[in-house]
Amino acid sequence: MDFSLSDEQRTLRDATLDFAKKELQDDLIARDRDGVFPEDLWKKCATFGIQGMPFPQAYGGGDSDILTTVLAMEALGYGCKDNGLLFALNAQMWSVQMPIHMFGTDEQKKKYLTPMCKGDLIGAHGMSEPGSGSDAFSLTTTARKEGNSYILNGAKTFVSNAPVADMFVVFANTNRSKGFMGISAFLIDRNTEGLQVGKNIGKMGLRTSPWSEVVMEDCRIDEGQRLGKEGNGAGIFEDSMAWERSFILANYVGGMERQIETCITYAKTRRQFGQPISKFQAVANRIVDMKVRLETARNLLYKVAWMMDKGSPSVLDAAILKLYLSENWIKSCMDATQIHGGYGFTTEYEVERDLRDAVGSTLYSGTSEMQRNLIARHLRL
Amino acid sequence: MKADDVETTIRRYIVNEIMFKKDESVLEFDASLLEQGVLDSAAMVELIAFLEGEFGISVARTDMVPENFETVSSIAQYVRSQ
Structure with missing residues (x-):
């Protein structure tokens, strides 16, 4: 078992992080309030290569393997706070582009996959x-x-x-x-x-x-x-669900890391009763739990990506990942809000938005109940 | 495994594990599993896992079409073709 990343993977992850921090920043509070889809950021993502990353170069893609793609998505989640944009990108990549890639004719791929990789076409x-x-x-x-x-x-x-x-x-x-x-x-x-x-x-x-x-x-x-x-x-839907279930939440691993760093900074700065609140075990333990969730979720995510790359996808492992990552993303968002106290409840601190964004993750791409049903069936219950 | 055994093994699995019955004669080899509602999408996931484990094949999602999964006989024929 080798947990190390290749130079190519590290380079792409770092470049994606740099891109997200520089290019995917705008007045998100206002856009979130008004429900505005960022067409310009969508186009920037395509120009960088996000939409095409795991697809063949022949159709405008980047030919990256799945683990490398997942690393980039994680970096995107760390550097970009717009969970809606990231959700929209994933929804297209895994459940529109991927089925066209897997089941489409050459003509269909040229008509749809190529312009989607380039950001010239949006799919649903x-x-x-x-x-x-x-x-x-x-x-x-x-x-x-x-x-x-x-x-x-x-x-x-x-x-x-x-x-x-x-x-x-x-x-x-x-x-x-x-x-x-x-x-x-x-x-x-x-x-x-x-x-x-x-x-x-x-x-x-x-x-x-x-x-x-x-x-x-x-x-x-x-x-x-x-x-x-x-x-x-049904076969096409099951296949696209396998991809979506596995990777639509990959950004949130990066989001969880960003959230932990935000909480650590806040807990070390915010003082109550004459000391930083990080010195109170009740606060520190929340951050510890967030860290444990992050590392366990990340390992599950990488394992499922690795299995996909090996050509041996697992419905069981993907269901466990979807269930675990979604439910723990919500828990971490709750903890981040609680650690920030009243400020966490304000729009200005941008902590409450993650929580609102997170709630849907146990619903879309198969509810937590459906993931548990899948796992139960594999246990022959 | 003999050719006939493939049919028998598949029928036994479907009757016992999907229909939850013991008497295998309740399911004819040429009865439509789809039109009688024996095979739904959830049962299909289990059946595919069984076929892959039992016969050492890999069921591609492009093969998930009625021609291959309509009856016990058509499933057996599909298994033999892999």
Whole structure:
């Protein structure tokens, strides 16, 4: 077992950190308040190489392995406080670009993957519906074959990036009698007749990442817009969920490290009862717990990335990682708020925003309950 | 393992571990697992783990289509083709 990083990995991680600290800083308090998606920062990330990092150079990517990509995402989470931007980037990379990379034709990759790597196109993933969330395959959207076309009807909700997206990966029933294996995946351009994108839905956190409903009414697309084989939708969704579950929270490992440093600085500076509050065990122990969570979460993250690179992905390890990292990110945000006392409750100190942003992490990409179900099944319970 | 044993082994697993029954004759080799609702997405995760462990194969996500998983016979045929 070798825990050391290569020179190339260290260089890319450090460069990403430097980029994030210099280029991804703006008036986030105001943007968060107003729910504004940072198109300029998105473009800067693409120019640096974030969106394309794990994808082939032939499609505008950086050809990095997964562990290296994860290290860069961790650095991004340390240097950039805009969790909404980071969430939007991850949502596109793992659940839009990755399925196109894994299941798309060369033509589809040239049309969608290349411009997404370059930041010229934004993609969104539509699976959840008003009546189907955790029970994802009970979706009711249909795709009826008519000659060389499919006609789609239905509604998707909670579609991350939808208000700013140029294209959508959408899942629909092509043969209801086959159950979850009657589902197929499609690539739909925003300007397709019959496709309507709703307004941004306000939410507790991640406010700089817009999301909305997407409605399809007799939305006709060419057969060539189907992603993968007919009936392979469940396989494509499971695959993209494996990537998303594994890495959508990678930024938060960097975020946890930043948070600990902020808390240490504050606890050493803030004085009560004649001494720094860091000298009180009640405060120090919180920071110790934050550190233990950070290091254990980081090891889980690196292990899952390493397994992906070895070509042996593990549903069990990915579920454990998603469950552990999300729940401990929330705990650390709570601790950071408590350590900062009343100041932690103010918008100005930027501690409360992390907490609001964190709450969604146990909900999206599979709730904590669903991760526990997956783990239980692997234990044959 | 004999060719017929593949069918029998897969059917035994599905009946015992997914349908939670003991009498294997309740499931015909050519009965549709999808249309009868025997195989849902959660059971599929378990079935794939079983097939990979039992037969030493790797089930690609591109192979998760009805042609390969419709019946016990089609699953067995898929396993043999790997």
